[in-house]
Every structure is written in C-alpha cells, then in structure tokens.
Amino acid sequence: MANKTALFQHNFRVRYAETDRMGVSYYANYFVWFELGRAEYLRALGVLYTDYEKSGVFLPAVEASCRYFQTTTYDDLLTIQVAVSHFGKTSVKFVYRILKDGKKAAEGYTIHAFVDRDNRPIRIPAEILQKVPIQELKD
Amino acid sequence: MANKTALFQHNFRVRYAETDRMGVSYYANYFVWFELGRAEYLRALGVLYTDYEKSGVFLPAVEASCRYFQTTTYDDLLTIQVAVSHFGKTSVKFVYRILKDGKKAAEGYTIHAFVDRDNRPIRIPAEILQKVPIQELKD
Amino acid sequence: MANKTALFQHNFRVRYAETDRMGVSYYANYFVWFELGRAEYLRALGVLYTDYEKSGVFLPAVEASCRYFQTTTYDDLLTIQVAVSHFGKTSVKFVYRILKDGKKAAEGYTIHAFVDRDNRPIRIPAEILQKVPIQELKD
Amino acid sequence: MANKTALFQHNFRVRYAETDRMGVSYYANYFVWFELGRAEYLRALGVLYTDYEKSGVFLPAVEASCRYFQTTTYDDLLTIQVAVSHFGKTSVKFVYRILKDGKKAAEGYTIHAFVDRDNRPIRIPAEILQKVPIQELKD
Numbered sequence: 052m053a054n055k056t057a058l059f060q061h062n063f064r065v066r067y068a069e070t071d072r073m074g075v076s077y078y079a080n081y082f083v084w085f086e087l088g089r090a091e092y093l094r095a096l097g098v099l100y101t102d103y104e105k106s107g108v109f110l111p112a113v114e115a116s117c118r119y120f121q122t123t124t125y126d127d128l129l130t131i132q133v134a135v136s137h138f139g140k141t142s143v144k145f146v147y148r149i150l151k152d153g154k155k156a157a158e159g160y161t162i163h164a165f166v167d168r169d170n171r172p173i174r175i176p177a178e179i180l181q182k183v184p185i186q187e188l189k190d
Numbered sequence: 191m192a193n194k195t196a197l198f199q200h201n202f203r204v205r206y207a208e209t210d211r212m213g214v215s216y217y218a219n220y221f222v223w224f225e226l227g228r229a230e231y232l233r234a235l236g237v238l239y240t241d242y243e244k245s246g247v248f249l250p251a252v253e254a255s256c257r258y259f260q261t262t263t264y265d266d267l268l269t270i271q272v273a274v275s276h277f278g279k280t281s282v283k284f285v286y287r288i289l290k291d292g293k294k295a296a297e298g299y300t301i302h303a304f305v306d307r308d309n310r311p312i313r314i315p316a317e318i319l320q321k322v323p324i325q326e327l328k329d
Numbered sequence: 330m331a332n333k334t335a336l337f338q339h340n341f342r343v344r345y346a347e348t349d350r351m352g353v354s355y356y357a358n359y360f361v362w363f364e365l366g367r368a369e370y371l372r373a374l375g376v377l378y379t380d381y382e383k384s385g386v387f388l389p390a391v392e393a394s395c396r397y398f399q400t401t402t403y404d405d406l407l408t409i410q411v412a413v414s415h416f417g418k419t420s421v422k423f424v425y426r427i428l429k430d431g432k433k434a435a436e437g438y439t440i441h442a443f444v445d446r447d448n449r450p451i452r453i454p455a456e457i458l459q460k461v462p463i464q465e466l467k468d
Numbered sequence: 469m470a471n472k473t474a475l476f477q478h479n480f481r482v483r484y485a486e487t488d489r490m491g492v493s494y495y496a497n498y499f500v501w502f503e504l505g506r507a508e509y510l511r512a513l514g515v516l517y518t519d520y521e522k523s524g525v526f527l528p529a530v531e532a533s534c535r536y537f538q539t540t541t542y543d544d545l546l547t548i549q550v551a552v553s554h555f556g557k558t559s560v561k562f563v564y565r566i567l568k569d570g571k572k573a574a575e576g577y578t579i580h581a582f583v584d585r586d587n588r589p590i591r592i593p594a595e596i597l598q599k600v601p602i603q604e605l606k607d
Binding site: 207 | 346348350352357402
C-alpha cells in the first residue's frame, strides 16, 4: 500500500552540455537525470549504492520510459521527484517526475533487476526492502 | 498496412565514453543510438532532417521507451534496425531494435511531434508521408 | 595583478553516466565539469550567461586543456575551483582545479572568444570586465 | 624519426546529441572523437585495446588538449587524422586533427600512461612498440 509521506525531491540545473541545437535539453539526458534522482533518493534513505556494488549487488536497467510535456533548457533549475512504486521478486520499479517552475516537464519510470557479478538475478537485500517505502506519483 | 520490405539497418560500434563502471553500455545511450538510427534511416530514404530544420520543421520527442535484453559493451559492433510504425496527424512513431551478434539486445520506440519554430504542432510534410513506409519490427 | 581573495569553489557529485568501464570518470567529462564551474562562478558574480546569449553575445571555446593527477569515480564529492586568469581584447581564459578529498585530481584551462551571432569577434562587455576579477590558481 | 606514410584517417558524422544550444558541436565531445579515432587507429594497426584490458593493461589519460579553429554541427561528415607522436618509458602521446570539408576544424593531443589493474605504471608492451609508427601531424 502506498504511504502518504511527501515524495522525495532533488533540485538540479540543466548543463550546457545537456542541450542540443534545437535549443532545449536533449531527450536522452532525462534518463541521466532519472539516475541522478535515484542516487540521491537512495542516499537520503541511507542506502548506499556504491556499498552494494562493492559487495557484488548490481542494478542494471531492464526497462526505461519517459514522456515529455514541456521543454527545458540551459540553466533551468529543475526539480526531480522520485519514488519506488513496486518491488518484484528480483526487480524494482522507480517512478520519476521532473518539474520546471512547479509544472510537469517530464514523467517516466525505470525497472531494474538485482543481479550479482555474473549477471544472475538475486533476491532484493532485506535492508532495501525495509528502508525503501512503496509510493506512487500523485498529481 | 505494413509492407514487407526488409527493415533498414545501420551498424555502429560502442564507444568507450558510452560505457559505465558496471562495464557495460550506459542505459541512456541507447536513446542516443535510436537517434543515430533515425537519422541514418531518414537519410537513406532521401529525407534530410537538417533541411527541414532550416525550413522551420522540428521533431522533438514526446515519448521514449526502451527494454534491455542483454548487455553490450565497448567495441561491440551493433546493428540498429529502424522503422516508422505509425503516423498521427502531427506526430510520428519510430520503432527500433538493437542487435548484438544477431541477437536482440534492446528494443524500443520514440514518438515525435512535428512543430514549428514556436513549438506549435504542424501537419506532417507531404514529402515525408510519401517517402517513409509504415513498417513493424517483426521477430 | 592577481588579487588575494579566495578562489570560487563549487561542489558536485560524479554521476554514474560519467564513469566508464575502467571504473573511473571518463576523461572528456572533466571539460563538462569545467563548464559547470564556469557557469556557477559567473552566476556567483552576478553575470548571467543566458542573458548575454539573449542579447547576442556568445563564448565558444577556442582552446581547452586538462591534466589528470588522480582518478575520480561514481558518487565522489568533488570540488571545482574556478578563476579567470586573463582577459584578451576579445577573449577570456578560465583556469580550473578539481579536488577530491582536498587533493588535486585535475587541473586545466579553457580559452573562449567573445563573438556575435555571426561568429565575429566582439569586445568584452564592460560589465564582465568590472565584475570578474583576475586571479591565478595557487598551490 | 617520423615516417612518411600517410596519416590514418577515419570518417564519422556529428550526432544530434553532440550539439549544444549554440547550434554547434559541444566542445567536450571533441575528446570523445579523439578516443574514437584512437580506437579505430589501433584497430587498423592490429592492436586490440579490449584484449589489452583483458590482460590487465590500461591506458588512462594523463593529459588532454584541443584547439578549435572552426565550428562543426549536426550531420557534418568529419574526418579525424590520428598518429602517435611519441613513446615515453611508460606513456604514449597521440596527436589528432579534425577536418571539415578538408579544412582544419580542431587539433589536439592526449597523453596516456600504461598502467596495470592497480594503477601502477608498466612498460609499454613490445607488440605496441613494433606495430605503432611514430608520426607527426603535418600541415
């Protein structure tokens, strides 16, 4: 059941390198920002991804999706909201919303498998299930 | 109706810059490769995107999605298959498959709006409707 | 003459996307970080690069250089120090140092031309000469 | 002594992702292209960098530099010329020139250390010294 706590948010600025000659942020970079939001969210929850990697737990993406609602560009101060909406047996689904001046600029999700060094599926570490709440992006 | 001609294919190598410290191609880069396939496909059909941009026709992404089936890494010689699966009134859907040694590594799609310089929707140029066939990715 | 005020500093974290399969930050990304430091430095001085672009003043790079002293990797919290070391008639030289745990990880510079929309050299805006001090990176 | 054989050349197209909102190729991407040229050059000489990595030989950059002479942009068909200009005891210097329509767009170099898995300097493998000629970029 989704809890009611506020969604995690992280602010960041669009870099010049992230724009393209249409004058806006290049579409693939939203997935880089999703990763940024994911990392900051886990850090805020006390889950250090780098420690998991050291112990042989990896989280490759198996699916990624984004819908774009309005353009963003260089120097825009954006907000990314991040939540985990679902845990499978050996997978996790993150959902994201990117806001510009409080209005939705993009929304998407990524699904990741938990795998070991040999790329074999593994169970989700208990600490992660305990520390990470299940939430939905609400409008 | 989808025609039966073979799908357009383009080969490319994974760059070192495109890998991450998991040792594989970073997931957002597949969307860069989708763009690469899109550009090469349109060029092969005699549709020059740069000419359209000069005349004020732009194709921003409104949706992008990818599923990952096996990892790829530096120096892999990959094949991207590209097709247009649908034209809306003011939009187009591209579908993509990325192959490694003949086996599916990733599959995805992007939807783009046709807009003018002021980001207003415009009708699809007749030349594009004439030159670009509707096709599906078949297994 | 170089003044004695402390160098401007900005902190940032290395993104997963910025690493490569050697397990470290990919070398070209240091130039993206230089741009990041440059933007934050000018903002701190009250010089908004986006406003200059709107009025037709651009700052393309004409030279860029970096020396690497120790590797950095995902999630490292890095510090970038930025200064302007020289103004030419129509150019500016920025110098940068990237620190990891207080120790030098990289050092470099970029030289930029001031040009108009048609890529012709223009004089440096007076506001910039007034607001931006000349400094050196000191060890 | 530099030999007189023609320089190695490799052609590639600028990707949309590689441009920025100034309408031109983003400056850091030239270093990605240097890597591309380096990889293709070594492949042409029969030196497979991936094989060296497997055997524990790595080539991190210790210095990188580029001068920009004219802008390039999306879809430009560029040529990169690559050569090795110097071997140190445990290092190598690559020089690069990027041409657009036969005219110099950029020129630069990178210096790389030969190191083992623990980042300790190692001697240059004999095969590399035998297969890779010393050349200069000539105008």
